[in-house]
Amino acid sequence: MRLRCLIPALLLIAAPAMAATPDADSAKSFVQAFYDWYVPSALAPKGGFSYEIVLKQKPDYFTAALSAALKKDLQASEKNPDEIVGLDFDPILASQDPCDHYVVGAVAQVGKNYDVSVLCKGEQESYVSAEVMPQGSSWAIINFIYPPHDGLKKDDLLSLLKRLEKDRQKFKK
Secondary structure, eight states: OHHHHHHHHHHHHHHHHHHHOOOHHHHHHHHHHHHHHHHHHHHSOOSSOTTHHHHHHOGGGBOHHHHHHHHHHHHHHHHOTTSOOSOOSBTTTTBSSOOSOEEEEEEEEETTEEEEEEEETTOSSOSEEEEEEEETTEEEEEEEEEOOBTTBOOEEHHHHHHHHHHHHHHHHO
8 A cells, every 4th residue: 555655656756857857859959949039030130249139038048158258259349340359150050141940950969968960951961059958947058069061170159259259369469
Protein backbone atom coordinates (compact mmCIF):
# COMPACT_ATOMS: atom_id res chain seq x y z
CA MET A 1 0.00 0.00 0.00
CA ARG A 2 2.78 2.42 0.91
CA LEU A 3 4.56 1.64 -2.36
CA ARG A 4 1.40 2.44 -4.37
CA CYS A 5 1.21 5.86 -2.71
CA LEU A 6 4.93 6.52 -2.91
CA ILE A 7 5.35 5.96 -6.67
CA PRO A 8 2.73 8.56 -7.77
CA ALA A 9 4.16 11.04 -5.26
CA LEU A 10 7.67 10.54 -6.63
CA LEU A 11 6.40 10.98 -10.18
CA LEU A 12 4.71 14.25 -9.23
CA ILE A 13 7.95 15.52 -7.70
CA ALA A 14 10.12 14.37 -10.63
CA ALA A 15 7.81 15.49 -13.45
CA PRO A 16 8.63 19.22 -13.29
CA ALA A 17 12.35 18.48 -13.20
CA MET A 18 12.07 16.14 -16.17
CA ALA A 19 9.98 18.65 -18.12
CA ALA A 20 12.51 21.43 -17.47
CA THR A 21 15.52 19.38 -18.60
CA PRO A 22 17.01 21.18 -21.58
CA ASP A 23 17.49 19.14 -24.73
CA ALA A 24 18.33 19.58 -28.38
CA ASP A 25 14.68 19.86 -29.45
CA SER A 26 13.89 22.66 -27.02
CA ALA A 27 17.12 24.49 -27.96
CA LYS A 28 16.16 24.20 -31.63
CA SER A 29 12.61 25.45 -30.92
CA PHE A 30 13.97 28.40 -28.93
CA VAL A 31 16.31 29.49 -31.73
CA GLN A 32 13.59 29.11 -34.38
CA ALA A 33 11.16 31.17 -32.28
CA PHE A 34 13.84 33.83 -31.83
CA TYR A 35 14.51 34.09 -35.57
CA ASP A 36 10.77 34.07 -36.37
CA TRP A 37 10.39 37.05 -34.04
CA TYR A 38 13.60 38.86 -35.04
CA VAL A 39 13.71 38.63 -38.85
CA PRO A 40 10.64 40.80 -39.62
CA SER A 41 12.13 43.61 -37.52
CA ALA A 42 15.55 43.20 -39.11
CA LEU A 43 14.02 43.43 -42.58
CA ALA A 44 12.26 46.69 -41.72
CA PRO A 45 14.68 48.63 -39.48
CA LYS A 46 13.56 52.03 -38.29
CA GLY A 47 17.01 53.62 -38.13
CA GLY A 48 19.91 52.43 -36.08
CA PHE A 49 21.01 48.84 -35.92
CA SER A 50 18.40 46.12 -36.34
CA TYR A 51 19.72 44.04 -33.44
CA GLU A 52 19.04 46.92 -31.02
CA ILE A 53 15.44 45.70 -30.90
CA VAL A 54 16.55 42.58 -29.03
CA LEU A 55 18.43 44.63 -26.46
CA LYS A 56 15.42 46.89 -25.94
CA GLN A 57 12.45 44.53 -26.25
CA LYS A 58 13.70 41.03 -25.46
CA PRO A 59 16.94 41.32 -23.47
CA ASP A 60 16.44 37.88 -21.92
CA TYR A 61 17.15 36.30 -25.30
CA PHE A 62 20.85 37.13 -24.77
CA THR A 63 23.21 36.40 -21.91
CA ALA A 64 24.39 39.39 -19.90
CA ALA A 65 27.87 39.12 -21.46
CA LEU A 66 26.55 39.20 -25.03
CA SER A 67 24.19 42.09 -24.27
CA ALA A 68 26.98 44.11 -22.63
CA ALA A 69 29.37 43.57 -25.56
CA LEU A 70 26.71 44.60 -28.11
CA LYS A 71 25.73 47.68 -26.08
CA LYS A 72 29.37 48.76 -25.86
CA ASP A 73 29.72 48.44 -29.62
CA LEU A 74 26.51 50.39 -30.21
CA GLN A 75 27.67 53.19 -27.92
CA ALA A 76 30.95 53.47 -29.80
CA SER A 77 29.08 53.64 -33.11
CA GLU A 78 26.73 56.32 -31.77
CA LYS A 79 29.71 58.44 -30.66
CA ASN A 80 31.22 58.19 -34.15
CA PRO A 81 28.28 58.48 -36.58
CA ASP A 82 30.49 59.46 -39.52
CA GLU A 83 32.86 56.50 -39.21
CA ILE A 84 32.53 52.73 -38.99
CA VAL A 85 33.98 51.87 -35.59
CA GLY A 86 31.85 48.83 -34.82
CA LEU A 87 29.78 46.20 -36.51
CA ASP A 88 28.82 46.99 -40.10
CA PHE A 89 26.53 44.01 -40.63
CA ASP A 90 23.70 42.29 -38.81
CA PRO A 91 25.53 39.85 -36.52
CA ILE A 92 22.41 37.79 -35.89
CA LEU A 93 21.81 37.16 -39.59
CA ALA A 94 25.51 37.27 -40.52
CA SER A 95 24.64 39.51 -43.42
CA GLN A 96 24.25 43.02 -44.77
CA ASP A 97 21.62 41.65 -47.16
CA PRO A 98 19.43 39.24 -45.20
CA CYS A 99 17.02 36.78 -46.75
CA ASP A 100 13.30 36.73 -45.98
CA HIS A 101 13.11 33.66 -43.78
CA TYR A 102 15.52 31.65 -41.67
CA VAL A 103 15.23 28.07 -40.49
CA VAL A 104 17.21 26.12 -37.96
CA GLY A 105 19.24 23.16 -39.09
CA ALA A 106 21.63 20.86 -37.29
CA VAL A 107 21.98 20.99 -33.52
CA ALA A 108 25.18 19.96 -31.75
CA GLN A 109 25.58 19.61 -28.01
CA VAL A 110 28.62 21.37 -26.55
CA GLY A 111 28.76 20.46 -22.86
CA LYS A 112 25.50 21.75 -21.37
CA ASN A 113 25.05 24.16 -24.26
CA TYR A 114 23.90 23.70 -27.85
CA ASP A 115 25.13 25.07 -31.14
CA VAL A 116 22.10 25.55 -33.41
CA SER A 117 22.79 26.07 -37.10
CA VAL A 118 20.67 28.74 -38.83
CA LEU A 119 20.12 28.76 -42.59
CA CYS A 120 18.49 31.06 -45.05
CA LYS A 121 15.40 29.10 -46.12
CA GLY A 122 16.18 27.04 -49.19
CA GLU A 123 19.96 27.21 -48.68
CA GLN A 124 22.15 24.25 -47.78
CA GLU A 125 25.00 26.14 -46.11
CA SER A 126 24.75 27.87 -42.77
CA TYR A 127 26.40 31.26 -42.35
CA VAL A 128 25.61 31.54 -38.66
CA SER A 129 24.77 29.38 -35.70
CA ALA A 130 23.45 30.42 -32.32
CA GLU A 131 25.17 29.02 -29.26
CA VAL A 132 22.57 28.72 -26.53
CA MET A 133 22.66 27.80 -22.88
CA PRO A 134 19.92 26.84 -20.43
CA GLN A 135 18.73 29.87 -18.47
CA GLY A 136 16.00 29.28 -15.93
CA SER A 137 13.20 27.41 -17.66
CA SER A 138 14.26 28.62 -21.10
CA TRP A 139 17.41 29.40 -23.07
CA ALA A 140 19.68 32.36 -23.72
CA ILE A 141 21.95 33.04 -26.66
CA ILE A 142 25.59 33.11 -25.59
CA ASN A 143 27.18 33.88 -28.92
CA PHE A 144 26.79 33.72 -32.69
CA ILE A 145 29.27 31.53 -34.52
CA TYR A 146 30.25 32.20 -38.13
CA PRO A 147 31.48 29.02 -39.84
CA PRO A 148 34.24 29.30 -42.46
CA HIS A 149 32.92 30.18 -45.92
CA ASP A 150 33.90 32.15 -49.02
CA GLY A 151 37.56 32.13 -47.94
CA LEU A 152 36.81 33.48 -44.47
CA LYS A 153 37.95 31.72 -41.32
CA LYS A 154 35.62 30.55 -38.56
CA ASP A 155 34.76 33.45 -36.25
CA ASP A 156 32.28 34.38 -33.54
CA LEU A 157 30.54 37.56 -32.47
CA LEU A 158 32.11 37.95 -29.02
CA SER A 159 35.64 37.60 -30.45
CA LEU A 160 34.81 40.06 -33.22
CA LEU A 161 33.45 42.60 -30.73
CA LYS A 162 36.61 42.26 -28.61
CA ARG A 163 38.79 42.90 -31.66
CA LEU A 164 36.73 45.95 -32.63
CA GLU A 165 37.03 47.34 -29.11
CA LYS A 166 40.79 46.75 -29.15
CA ASP A 167 41.04 48.56 -32.50
CA ARG A 168 39.08 51.52 -31.11
CA GLN A 169 41.52 51.72 -28.18
CA LYS A 170 44.45 51.99 -30.62
CA PHE A 171 42.86 55.00 -32.30
CA LYS A 172 42.25 56.78 -28.99
CA LYS A 173 45.98 56.94 -28.27
